[in-house]
Amino acid sequence: MRTATSSSKFLKSVVLVTCLAGAGYAMAGAPEAENGRYTLSTTADGVLRLDTRSGAVSTCGNSGSGWACYAVPDERAAMDSEIGRLQAENERLKAELASREPTVSGKTEEALPKSDSLKRSEPKATENERKIEIPLPSDRDVDRMMSFLEQAWRRLVEMATRVQRDVNGKI
Structure with a gap:
């Protein structure tokens, strides 16, 4: 009987050690980055899920067929791609403009002739004689x-x- 009790104790110890080792292996086998990877926040429509590793945000909801998560559009990535597209287009337009021949020939820093129509017109009254006229409303008004x-x-x-x-x- 002694052998049955000692073998039963031995068997229990082996099972216990195996379970503890298995649990330790299971915990050690899972990458530490997986623990706590997602942060969940409740919303009116379901749950908002943040992937702390990649920064991706998803909305999760329980539809008739089960829970489903959909990625929220990343506005930052969309803005960055639009900025990149505009910068490339700007460079292309600058290169196209630089490849054109100049349309104006000759010296452009010359003074305008005195009879030019762009010349500022002289005031009709002198500075001391300026008058402001305000139209008054009519009798009908x-x-x-x-x-x-x-x-x-x-x-x-x-x-x-x-x-x-x-x-x-x-x-």
């Missing part, structure tokens, strides 16, 4: 404004009268 103000005033008085009746309880 004044009548329209007065009629508008009269209507607004009447409405304001009617509104004040209604409020006063409401306050006094004479509805």
Whole structure:
């Protein structure tokens, strides 16, 4: 009986050691980077998943057929690609412009002739005699404004009268 008990203890110890070794191997076998790789945050529509290794963001939701995650478009990558495209186009246009022949020949730094139409016109009055003229509204415009103000005033008085009746309880 002693052998059965000692062999049973031995068997239990072997099983225990094997389980512990297996658990340790399983933990050691999984890369440490996998532990805690994703960060999850709940949203109204489901879950927002952040891959801490790559920085990719996905939205996950439970549809009728099960959970599914879809990558959120990376605006930064889209902007970077657009900037790269525009820089390449800018360089191409600069090269095309540089390859063209100059359209203007001769010296361009020459002074304009005195009879040039681009010359600034002289003021009609001297600096001391400047006058500002403001056009006044016509009689029709004044009548329209007065009629508008009269209507607004009447409405304001009617509104004040209604409020006063409401306050006094004479509805």
